[in-house]
Amino acid sequence: MTHITKLSTKGQVVLPKSIRAAHRWRPGTEFTVEEHGEGILLKPKSQSMMRDWDELIGCVPYKGPRKSIRDMDRAVAAQAREKR
Secondary structure, eight states: OOOOOOBOTTSOBOOOHHHHHHHTOOTTOOEEEEEETTEEEEEEOOTTTOOOHHHHHHHSOOOSOOOOHHHHHHHHHHHHHHHO
């Protein structure tokens, strides 16, 4: 199927919704762009290169009480003192 889109004055190209949905590309998905003859090849970066904080945080489940940055800084400082 052929789709038609336009290049904006900012150099942006809108990918048709049906293509984005079929590939599950969400806002913020990064792509590599390669020149090929008279056109370009647009490929999403590999999954191993596309990590966002939500995915990383989900790797290490924490079930305790919420901690503030100050609490975390104090804990890190305490660990550093213990290791000296």
